[in-house]
Amino acid sequence: MPVDNRTRLNLHRTLEQTLGPEGADALMAHLPPVTWDQVATKDDLDHLRTNLRSEIHTATSDLRTEMQVGFADLRTEMAQATTRQIRWMTTFAAAWSTLLLAAVQLLP
Secondary structure (H helix, E strand, C coil): CCCCHHHHHHHHHHHHHHHCHHHHHHHHHCCCCCCHHHCCCHHHHHHHHHHHHHHHHHHHHHHHHHHHHHHHHHHHHHHHHHHHHHHHHHHHHHHHHHHHHHHHHHCC
């Protein structure tokens, strides 16, 4: 039978008649404010802790994998950019040298 506020009030009134106001208040204060099926047990908390640790471990592993893949992609992009830059600079230096040699040969 679910305990609602009306049932609690009736219980409190009965306890007041039996134990007096102070005894009824003290006893009612020790009852949970919800039904017993809503109260968490140590087993519930242990199960929650285990699930949470598992989720954190999985998320950490996934993040670590994503970061490794991201850094590998970054290294590849940087290597390709460096190669392109070196090729451009070599081509530019060769062209500039050729122009200088042609200009020097044209001088009297």
